[in-house]
Amino acid sequence: MNLTLNIWRQSDPESPGNFDVFNVSDVSPDMSFLEMLDVLNEGLIVHDEEPVAFDYDCREGICGACSLVINGSPHGPQKATTTCQLYMREFSDGEEVWIEPWRVGAFPVVRDLVVDRSAYDRILQAGGFVSVRTGAAPDGNTIPVPKDVADRAFTSATCIGCGACAAACPSASASLFVAAKISHLGLLPQGQTERNSRVRMMLAQMDKEGFGHCSNHAECQSACPKEIDIGRIARMNRDLGRSFIRRT
């Protein structure tokens, strides 16, 4: 099939950007979206033009590197799917496609479609861990964890840190990302000791990075490729309130 691509180009964080138009032909429906861009880029290189920069790595939906807004939706039209797992059979011949980077103030554009997501790392550095030294752990079966609790912790822990939640949010909030980690660790017995300080420090860092606050639009859970739900945000808010009245 043939497509018209409108792709955001920006040479560095300071320069203004603009959309460039590319016409691609002979796109196979079995290609992934990123493979379609690979083919475009190889052609550009051959014709002495600068290829389009975009982040990618595992190409199996788990590393969280890929990050494109496709036709207005982070990771494109398909539910529960990262850009790298989006296949061209989701598009139709002759379609016009708009490709942009995450639009979040706290994720400045590095080049073209690549953004700087180190703010997410810094939020986790503020408290997204259990303070246990290497070698200081008791036997793994010492503390039983009810299966339903372990399963809920797991589903929260499946966050890949891609940034789609903030990119989808009208307030550019990182609430779903932060709440996923708060829930993961807060549900487990191992995470109880630092539960109060964790929620406060991570949220303080989220503010400091310039993310907005949750405004209950729930766009984040629609965009999340791992389908993490906004119930976690409610839980995080409860944990924040709880932290002011309970010591542990």
Add this chain to the structure above:
Amino acid sequence: MNAELVANDPTGPLENRWTKHRFDMALVNPANRKKYQVIVVGTGLAGGSAAATLGEMGYQVKSFCFQDSPRRAHSIAAQGGINAAKNYQNDGDSVWRLFYDTIKGGDFRSRESNTYRLAEISVNIIDQAVAQGVPFAREYSGLLANRSFGGAQVSRTFYARGQTGQQLLLGAYQALNRQIAAGSVTLFPRTEMLELIVIDGRARGIVTRNLVDGKIESHTADCVVLCTGGYGNAYYLSTNAKGCNTSAAWRAHRHGAYFANPCFTQIHPTCIPQSGAYQSKLTLMSESLRNDGRVWAPIASAAQADNAADISEDQRDYFLERRYPAFGNLVPRDIASRAAKEVCDENRGVGPEVNGKRLGVYLDFSEAIDRLGESAIRERYGNLFEMYERITGESPYRTPMRIYPAIHYAMGGLWVDYNLMTSIDGLFATGECNFSDHGANRLGASALMQGLADGYFIVPYSVGNFLARHQAGDIANDHAAVADAVRNVRDRIKRLLNAPDAKHPPEYFHRKVGQILWDHCSMTRDPADLRTALKQFPPLRDQFWREVKVTGSGEAFNQTLERAGRIADFLELGELMCLDALDREESCGSHARTDHVTAEGEAKRDDENYSYVAAWEFSGDCSAPILHKEQLRFEFVHPSVRSYK
């Protein structure tokens, strides 16, 4: 030539060796640790855990990754699980049994001391991960769940649905984050190591390129730890992430670090078959699927059909169950892979034709769904089934999956001694980057175990042992060796950007080297083919440096330049892989040599002549490396012939 390599492993009873060795190692006084600088390259399971632990111990650690965040290292994609000899299932497992299974799985081409230590430490890893909040699967009792995995006859594999690597990596990443916040680890994301700095025979630093602004920088330290993963991407199509590369290890090799068993690469039997020529990578389906899926193909080429449903039960050949009745669908990876390839070579493959051949076999869950119900299967493999459907447009709940082998893991890597130190003083290599524990083939669920054993529990001790014997000391930035290394990096970038007859994008060359390796140096190897392959490398390298086209500049974000540099190293490593494959005149582990098979067509090992680690030294000429042999001695196990019949 052929100087004997010394592994520096302890002697005495196997079960006491690591304990004894730890006692014999020198320690750095806690108050002195902050004077030492340690560079850790890579932030996967091995690198993340090593940097976190070394930082926690009090060393000044610099941690580097080429990705935008440490959490994106390719360990994140490991699906199946992690082995540990906990015997929680009371099915007769023990450290000895895990050790024996690992050394046997590696077809008796790994060191007893190292492999035993790995099995011994396995239990600590689970404890550590649980304490970090890694949400392993649990039983209704609330205790940890296990499954049997990839040929094991005990249930010793811990897992977190099909995302065990992700959860373990996030555990290590959290530990790393804690140290970054504490100031003991300084993180350098989007920073790629392009050169090793060696001073007086000792590794003293690295030269990096900042991938955002192109800045070339030198970083010096008291020692360097490489945790940079495997080189499966040499084959172009593999299950590795696109960024996985050999460059850090290869730079070290060119400085004198021996490269061990480069031809030992693992082919994974359960990957989604290629759909077309533009394929950029292959996706792995966890081999845990083989616990409940049955592998089959049409009994004859005449019975081939576009849909599985059109092939009647009596026309189906469950070839693994037929050939290996004891292990059936759970035979080791190499056996399952070769069997699938043989079936396709006999024109009995399934799925769409690519270049005139159907390259795939079925992995069928219909019986398991009938027996256990769809919800039980969804609970076990839900995310894998979804992934498969997203890629192929077919639902494995309704039609059988199609699978085909793909390159998945590199058992070979930098040669290391028992302390995980390479043949360069002060240069350590851990995880997939080294060659150490998996011999000629790796058991399923053992890669995560090795990465974390090395990173949390071994290299922090051996780094201390090394540093205790050396004064902490700074290297001036204008030291001649530093300046030389920086100049080498700049010159190489300049060459990549200015090829005289630039016309092909770097991927053109990557596909070429990949095709040579897949055709001649994958699961079946023929000596005549290997000789043909070897002739192709020098002209391909010449063509690369003459015709590679890299647009843009070196002083900006430039992904084409990044890829070109990595491909240049694959073009050199590929030749070494073929040389090693030609030298090893036996069928062993993951590969079979056409001239060394039994009358029934099964692989034939040669313990008398090839029970050694082939450690290659760079000679200055990629086509003529120097072979050093580390003889493997088996005091506790008797190398037996594997039989899965």
